[in-house]
């Protein structure tokens with residue numbers, strides 16, 4: 047398999063006071079390139095922790111995490127930062143937008159960190175916003191956008207970097223059914239048309255039918271792993 051992400055016997059615990067919680071227990075999984083993989087499971091089962099380790103935000107206690115063939119533990123902090131800047135995009139539940147910036151400026155910002163010149167960044171950002179259906183909303187600030195539109199700005203911001211890896215943590219949980227549907231269709235289309243590997247963590251059952259593959263997690267382990275044969279979104 048052409049694996050973009052590999053978890054190899056990952057373990058992770060958190061200790062708060064005298065209480066130790068084993069969050070991941072000897073978890074191994076390979077995530078194929080170019081697919082939308084959904085990690086589902088009850089609250090607290092370790093989904094976000096798995097995503098944080100595979101995206102290099104968090105170090106495991108045991109086992110290894112590989113992204114695009116790179117053993118993340120072997121990267122020094124600055125190298126890891128560069129790897130994440132160049133190869134990964136993130137979409138979070140809370141959108142993480144800057145209140146004072148327009149949709150276009152939000153999307154341009156990380157392109158500036160990548161060193162793109164202003165005109166190229168502007169064009170790429172406008173293209174990404176058009177791709178998520180916000181071509182006519184470029185100048186609006188977060189307060190002027192609906193929840194679904196804000197999440198689509200966040201997706202455009204991740205997409206404009208043209209990352210090989212896109213991580214989404216509960217991207218639809220703050221949205222109503224219709225907007226949640228648009229967001230998941232958009233993520234699915236990104237996986238198909240951009241060849242990006244999308245790893246999405248959610249306990250939203252609406253998402254299951256839209257993923258290529260669903261990993262059901264419980265108590266720090268993968269309990270079930272199934273392909274869904276999801277249709278290509280329109």
Ligand SMILES: Nc1ncnc2c1ncn2[C@@H]1O[C@H](COP(=O)(O)OP(=O)(O)OP(=O)(O)O)[C@@H](O)[C@H]1O
Pocket residue numbers: 060061062067069087088089090091092093094095096249
């Ligand atoms: N930094 C931390 N310090 C202490 N405990 C933590 C930390 N991060 C996560 N945990 C604990 O680890 C467990 C798993 O958390 P995680 O966020 O991975 O679960 P989840 O499946 O994503 O849950 P949810 O669906 O509610 O977001 C929880 O019990 C949580 O309280």
